[in-house]
Amino acid sequence: MQLILNSLASAAILAPAAIGFTLIFMLFHYANFAAGALAMSGAFAAWSANIGFGFPIWASGLFAMATCAALLVLTDRLVFGPLRGRSGGTLLLVAIALSFILENIVRFFYGSQIRSFDLPLTGPTVLWGLRFTPQTLTVIGVSAAATLGIGAILAFTPLGRGLRAVADNATLAAIRGLPVQRIELAAVAMAGALFGLSGTLVGLDLAIEPNLNWALAIPVIAAAVVGGLGSPLGAAFGAVIIGLAEEFTVAFISPPYKGAVGFAVIALVLVLRPQGLFGTAVERK
Amino acid sequence: MESYLVAILTTASVYAILAMALNLQYGLTGLMNFGIVGFFGIGAYASGIVTETLGQPMVVGTLAAMVVAGVAGALISLLSLRLSGDFLAIVTLGFAEAMRLAFNNEDWLTRGPRGFLIMTRPVLDGLSREATPWFILAVFAAATLVTYLLLARLARGPFGRVLRAIREDDLVPATLGKNVLLYRLQVFVLGSAVMALAGSFYAHYIQTITPQNFTTPVAILVWMSVIVGGAGNMAGAVVGALVITFIYEGTRFLAPWLSGLDPTQISSLRFVIIGVLLIAMIRFRPEGILPERVAPSRRDADKSPPPQTRRGTT
Amino acid sequence: MTGLRLEALCAGYGGPDIVHDVSLELGAGEIVALVGPNGAGKSTLLKAVAGVARITGGSLRLGGTDLVALGPSGRAGAGAAFMPQDRNVFRTLTVEENLAVSAWGCPDIPERKAEVAALLPAITEYLHRTAGRLSGGQRQMVALAMTLMARPKVLLVDEPTAGLSPDLVTRMLDVLQGLAGDAGIGILLVEQNARAALQRADRALVLVDGRVRRSGPAAEIAVEPDFGAIFFGAAA
Numbered sequence: 001m002q003l004i005l006n007s008l009a010s011a012a013i014l015a016p017a018a019i020g021f022t023l024i025f026m027l028f029h030y031a032n033f034a035a036g037a038l039a040m041s042g043a044f045a046a047w048s049a050n051i052g053f054g055f056p057i058w059a060s061g062l063f064a065m066a067t068c069a070a071l072l073v074l075t076d077r078l079v080f081g082p083l084r085g086r087s088g089g090t091l092l093l094v095a096i097a098l099s100f101i102l103e104n105i106v107r108f109f110y111g112s113q114i115r116s117f118d119l120p121l122t123g124p125t126v127l128w129g130l131r132f133t134p135q136t137l138t139v140i141g142v143s144a145a146a147t148l149g150i151g152a153i154l155a156f157t158p159l160g161r162g163l164r165a166v167a168d169n170a171t172l173a174a175i176r177g178l179p180v181q182r183i184e185l186a187a188v189a190m191a192g193a194l195f196g197l198s199g200t201l202v203g204l205d206l207a208i209e210p211n212l213n214w215a216l217a218i219p220v221i222a223a224a225v226v227g228g229l230g231s232p233l234g235a236a237f238g239a240v241i242i243g244l245a246e247e248f249t250v251a252f253i254s255p256p257y258k259g260a261v262g263f264a265v266i267a268l269v270l271v272l273r274p275q276g277l278f279g280t281a282v283e284r285k
Numbered sequence: 286m287e288s289y290l291v292a293i294l295t296t297a298s299v300y301a302i303l304a305m306a307l308n309l310q311y312g313l314t315g316l317m318n319f320g321i322v323g324f325f326g327i328g329a330y331a332s333g334i335v336t337e338t339l340g341q342p343m344v345v346g347t348l349a350a351m352v353v354a355g356v357a358g359a360l361i362s363l364l365s366l367r368l369s370g371d372f373l374a375i376v377t378l379g380f381a382e383a384m385r386l387a388f389n390n391e392d393w394l395t396r397g398p399r400g401f402l403i404m405t406r407p408v409l410d411g412l413s414r415e416a417t418p419w420f421i422l423a424v425f426a427a428a429t430l431v432t433y434l435l436l437a438r439l440a441r442g443p444f445g446r447v448l449r450a451i452r453e454d455d456l457v458p459a460t461l462g463k464n465v466l467l468y469r470l471q472v473f474v475l476g477s478a479v480m481a482l483a484g485s486f487y488a489h490y491i492q493t494i495t496p497q498n499f500t501t502p503v504a505i506l507v508w509m510s511v512i513v514g515g516a517g518n519m520a521g522a523v524v525g526a527l528v529i530t531f532i533y534e535g536t537r538f539l540a541p542w543l544s545g546l547d548p549t550q551i552s553s554l555r556f557v558i559i560g561v562l563l564i565a566m567i568r569f570r571p572e573g574i575l576p577e578r579v580a581p582s583r584r585d586a587d588k589s590p591p592p593q594t595r596r597g598t599t
Numbered sequence: 600m601t602g603l604r605l606e607a608l609c610a611g612y613g614g615p616d617i618v619h620d621v622s623l624e625l626g627a628g629e630i631v632a633l634v635g636p637n638g639a640g641k642s643t644l645l646k647a648v649a650g651v652a653r654i655t656g657g658s659l660r661l662g663g664t665d666l667v668a669l670g671p672s673g674r675a676g677a678g679a680a681f682m683p684q685d686r687n688v689f690r691t692l693t694v695e696e697n698l699a700v701s702a703w704g705c706p707d708i709p710e711r712k713a714e715v716a717a718l719l720p721a722i723t724e725y726l727h728r729t730a731g732r733l734s735g736g737q738r739q740m741v742a743l744a745m746t747l748m749a750r751p752k753v754l755l756v757d758e759p760t761a762g763l764s765p766d767l768v769t770r771m772l773d774v775l776q777g778l779a780g781d782a783g784i785g786i787l788l789v790e791q792n793a794r795a796a797l798q799r800a801d802r803a804l805v806l807v808d809g810r811v812r813r814s815g816p817a818a819e820i821a822v823e824p825d826f827g828a829i830f831f832g833a834a835a
Binding site: 158161162164165167168169171172173174175176177178179180 | 649650651670671672675676681683686687688689690691692696697699700701703704745746749
Binding site for chain 2: 031082083092108214254257259263
């Protein structure tokens with residue numbers, strides 16, 4: 001049981017970013033490796049708001065989401081926009097370079113030491129034999145709410161419908177009179193906000209440091225790949241699977257190899273089921 | 286200053302060999318291998334273990350390194366048989382990360398983060414202290430030259446033509462009766478072995494290897510060398526590696542003007558510059574300094590529609 | 600003049616022009632058939648009007664609006680609805696969602712849906728199906744219904760009967776004729792089946808090598824002695 005709770009906490013951190021990554025992939029068909037770097041930047045934005053400006057933690061989280069949304073929109077305009085139509089591999093290379101740039105900008109201003117939010121110190125509660133902190137519950141609750149919220153937006157609102165239409169066939173969307181660029185902008189901002197949310201959650205549950213970039217990018221992409229890269233809800237399920245795989249590795253194999261779990265799962269999924277475990281398939285040449 | 290130049294050139298030749306190997310895989314064949322540091326690291330550790338733990342001469346170490354990395358390359362290639370583009374990139378990236386974790390955690394074999402000490406060096410007995418770095422540079426330059434001659438010959442010949450055809454379109458060589466997967470396997474094995482050669486030389490040059498020597502920044506520098514030099518052009522890969530090493534090492538000299546910054550900040554700044562250069566290069570001059578001289582490549586500028594998502598059943 | 604008006608229009612895809620100096624007018628409720636051999640530039644002409652191919656010369660107006668400066672989305676908003684030959688529905692959306700997104704930003708989507716359902720009753724049978732799972736004939740009907748959601752003044756229809764069985768071809772052409780007659784929509788029709796298209800059209804343009812070879816009342820073009828030669832001669 002403890003294992004499952006820990007897995008859910010890991011999954012809760014990954015899920016928003018995995019959904020954001022999936023949104024970007026649905027629209028533009030490239031793997032934005034900078035997802036981890038953006039979440040890490042979000043964690044630092046939240047930390048600055050919390051410690052620097054003395055915001056309460058929920059407001060710091062909103063600040064991080066706004067910062068990441070702006071950051072992703074900016075990088076999309078500056079970097080990815082002019083490269084639309086280039087091969088997925090080229091864009092992945094660019095995304096890796098971008099994550100590298102973001103990580104080092106953060107390192108430049110904040111240094112490499114580990115930081116954490118200003119939170120009241122609370123010991124873990126033990127209930128029915130489970131050890132958890134209030135933060136763990138908050139992280140899981142907020143993440144679940146965000147996942148359901150995004151799912152509802154995509155399924156039921158005109159914007160969500162339009163976004164799915166653009167992801168399906170952008171040329172036809174323009175022909176049918178949809179404001180494709182505005183919808184893409186909204187989706188990019190949404191994805192950015194989700195990266196910021198993951199960053200804040202990781203700061204609540206673990207520590208804040210520039211190395212989070214790498215530590216987050218891999219499992220986030222793994223969760224999205226497991227989820228099939230075409231369905232945001234699939235990405236959330238993917239996050240749960242990655243969370244379980246990570247905790248099982250820590251418990252039964254060897255804690256240091258937790259970092260390799262994401263990759264092992266990606267390799268396994270891509271080799272066995274290139275279409276991912278859930279829903280839509282991704283056609284590759 | 287002179288010794289510094291020798292050191293930069295020695296490092297540059299390691300990068301040149303790595304860049305040529307990547308150029309074989311990506312530049313010619315279009316395979317996105319982001320696992321460079323994995324093969325590079327395998328080469329370094331395998332060579333170190335063979336020479337130090339098993340007490341063999343460096344030649345044996347280097348050959349063993351190339352064999353081990355070649356086998357690893359074959360395994361990765363078989364594992365990712367049907368993958369291409371960014372998915373292959375992610376899987377190979379995963380391989381590199383797994384290798385780094387292994388170097389870090391398998392203390393009994395690699396001595397982990399404390400570093401693996403290597404006494405064997407590519408020098409002759411009786412060389413003076415001054416002559417040693419020059420001798421090592423000469424050995425490295427010779428290795429670079431031999432690698433260049435072999436790979437450039439390969440790229441110009443019929444083998445290279447098939448690889449380019451694979452890069453442009455998987456289907457064409459298949460219809461010509463060429464087994465694409467077999468060619469991919471060969472390219473992976475050969476490229477991995479060459480990366481291990483670089484790793485072996487590097488290990489015997491710096492003499493203490495830690496897992497930190499085999500992390501993403503190295504891969505980024507190698508990728509940058511290929512992109513800057515001109516993907517598909519072997520001479521371009523060498524030129525690219527020289528340019529990148531000089532830019533990267535050269536930015537060290539900025540330090541006196543940045544006295545207000547601590548070392549972490551300066552190192553971050555260098556990486557930011559490298560990253561920005563890479564993106565700018567891809568954006569404004571994707572063909573590199575020395576463009577490939579065969580028929581214009583449509584690899585990057587291709588107008589083919591992006592891969593489509595669709596429902597599981599059509 | 601409330602209809603679509605092309606004057607000396609030239610267009611292509613960024614390379615050499617594919618369509619040269621085409622002029623035509625299309626009034627309300629009129630059907631103009633674009634016929635010609637394969638590769639004559641019929642589809643390119645439609646795409647140029649829709650904003651998908653690039654206009655390199657001439658003018659294009661709909662009513663009082665200059666369309667040249669608008670993108671595909673703007674032209675749809677101005678009342679020129681393009682129905683592409685293939686990939687013309689959002690395959691992952693349901694039919695109902697396909698209709699709803701096609702009236703982007705309109706506050707009266709339910710009314711429009713009812714309107715379109717009245718014009719094309721067949722689609723009400725599969726409103727909740729995913730568009731990617733429809734048959735060819737159903738898909739073409741949905742694609743047409745999507746264009747109608749925008750209440751267009753003119754329809755640009757590219758080979759709506761490609762791949763359909765003979766009775767579905769007839770039904771599709773009947774529907775188009777009905778839209779022109781009852782709803783007063785001007786239709787510019789590219790159709791592989793030239794004879795069937797000429798039977799339904801008011802006027803026709805024969806396009807060969809991107810230029811207008813003949814134009815006039817459809818009935819006259821249909822009995823033209825070198826009609827067959829234009830197709831089979833130029834196509835060979």
